[in-house]
Amino acid sequence: MTERCRILIVYYSRTGTTRRVAELLASELDADIEPIRERAGPGSRDGARGYVRSVIDALCHRRAAVMPALLDVAAYDLVVVGAPVWAGGACAPVRAWLESNGGQIRHLALFCCEGARGSGTALKQMSEAAGKTPLAACVISGSDLYRRRDADKRDAFAQKIRQRMAARRETEWLV
Template identity: 50%
Template sequence: MSKPRVLIVFFSRTGTTRVLATALAGVLSADVEEICDLSERRGALGYLRCVIDSWRKRRAEIVPAGLDPSQYDLVLVGTPVWAGAVSAPVRAYLLQHRSRFRHVGFFCTFGGLGAEAALEEMHSLAGKAPVAQCKVRAAEMQRGVATASFELFVGVLERHLAHYTALEWAC
């Protein structure tokens, strides 16, 4: 009986989503891959580019993934929420790899509104229902506060992985 393999893939413009991805990786002993965007997104003009890409539902040009999601039992994908939507780099990743996911989970960081819409969009882009999903306010991440939603998310994921291992062992 082997331990399920977990991959955490994320994009983070400001570092907030990276903090959440790193915390998840530590708890789940997961491999991590950061999506690298080829567009300039720093500063005021970069922020404006993010908003426009979000409104227009554009995909970003991203560096090809180094890890193959088909080699993992569970892929967790994380995004910041941009103007109520998935970030353009995560949109590109999900569309490129949607046929390679066995099981998925989604998480997002957000400052205002739109987290639910972003999670629904991730579901649509991945073409697969998530085993779990989580939304965490950026302010809570910046303060280092462990939220109830994060703990609930981890609990659901751990139960899913335990169930997955039990099913594999039974076969």
């Protein structure tokens, strides 16, 4: 009997879109899930002030202070990381989390939620922060949500992850 592939989904979400995608993916992939939590500090990300702070953090590549992961990242075969696009790049809390935890990730997959643009740079920044190339990536845009294309994109992403992990496991068995 083959052992079940252990998958962890980690995400940051300011307004709930990335969280929703992460939760649906977790149920589709039978994965554990953990939100990235920021340390309590002087500034929040709520309201107009929080929005501006988030834009500045993203543009200036300021390192956000994030809490250590609660689950043991190294115990998973695959970690899927999800982030909203901020100011044409990856949101600051996800970059910080990947910089801290990327070394413990065996296999990585990435997804982004964007209004309309910036996901290409965001995915590149996430991959660089982790120090790993993702085996699959997915972008959900505002127009995907509006036109109800998000479920198809999520399904295709989940299927690609399953296929690529199965192929990697076969290779790992052979060596």
